[in-house]
Amino acid sequence: MGAPALRIAGAILGGRQLAPRIAAGVAAGLLGILALIAAPLALLSSSGGGSAQITGGSPIPPALVDVFNEAARAFTVNAYLLASIADQESNFGSGTAWRVVNGSGCIGLMQMCVGGAGGDSWTPAMNSYRRGTRPATYAFKTDRHPDVLDSFDNVMAATVHLRGKVGDRPIPRLDDLAYRALCGYYGACADGIAGNYAADVLARARAWQRQAALRPDGGGAPLVSGARMSWPVRGPVTSPFCERRSWESCHPGIDIGVPNGTPIHAAATGRVTLVQPTATSGGYGNFTCLAHSSAISTCYAHQSRILVRLGESVIRGQVIGITGCTGRCFGPHLHFEVRQNDAKVCPAPFLGAGARSMCASGAR
Missing domain, CATH: 2.70.70.10 (Glucose Permease (Domain IIA))
Structure with a gap:
């Protein structure tokens, strides 16, 4: 075979060897372009989600679960965190006193303040309910909106108020950011009782989330670790x-x-x-x-x-x-x-x- 023929044959063989590499390079380039296109879409699609949702296995009242989950979805805030605040502030509305303004000027499931010593956290956030989809049924539903006594309106407003304590940032995890938001929700982390409040609320939310992870079906009785207090003494x-x-x-x-x-x-x-x-x-x-x-x-x-x-x-x-x-x-x-x-x-x-x-x- 003459030299030109050898060169042609070598080019053909080389082309066969290079072809997979070229194909791989083209594929990688296409994937890169797709990633650039998909990334913003992923960010857009996840901007209202990505937070932990309540799945069961905790003392959270079933009639309020959809309220916490929708607020969590709408504002990317951990749903167990919102539920734990409601438990701390009103014991999930198990009594009647939460329906009246207390000494600090606060009222409702999450104790939103309407004036007085607590300031006014309700008015700036009261229309936050429009961001989410109201559940068909839930506990403490009222006929007019916004209503500070409607649990959905109250929780949605409280979620915005909570985010505002950390620069309106999402709070999807039960981490240091959540702790700082809770401090601000109560007062200021420099105040010892606000820090203690944040630690208690966060610990309970973490316990509930761990409990749900261990028992995703929510079966069985609530664990005592979900209790909000310990016995001051042990006795009958x-x-x-x-x-x-x-x-x-x-x-x-x-x-x-x-x-x-x-x-x-x-x-x-x-x-x-x-x-x-x-x-x-x-x-x-x-x-x-x-x-x-x-x-x-x-x-x-x-x-x-x-x-x-x-x-x-x-x-x-x-x-x-x-x-x-x-x-x-x-x-x-x-x-x-x-x-x-x-x-x-x-x-x-x-x-x-x-x-x-x-x-x-x-x-x-």
């Missing part, structure tokens, strides 16, 4: 909430029978808002109260000693006093109260306990 409930007595028609807390000198632990993180000695407490003996949010507080009565100061920040489980029998008392025990928007309520749902074990018949 000797007097239930709202028990009728000769001197009172509704016992305003529960009595837990424990020996004299038992340490009393803070049921949740908060700040000491009331310290009263026996002489001024009106039968409560040595008496203290802790605020855990703008809506929720706990109180501890008949102590032999108080170990905290007014205004002091405390963490869940911290020893705050010692049991005794001061005030109107017939034996050593701890009288424990939960107050929601200043109304005394049965502690059972806060302690992850059955209502029958500590709430008198007909008590709320």
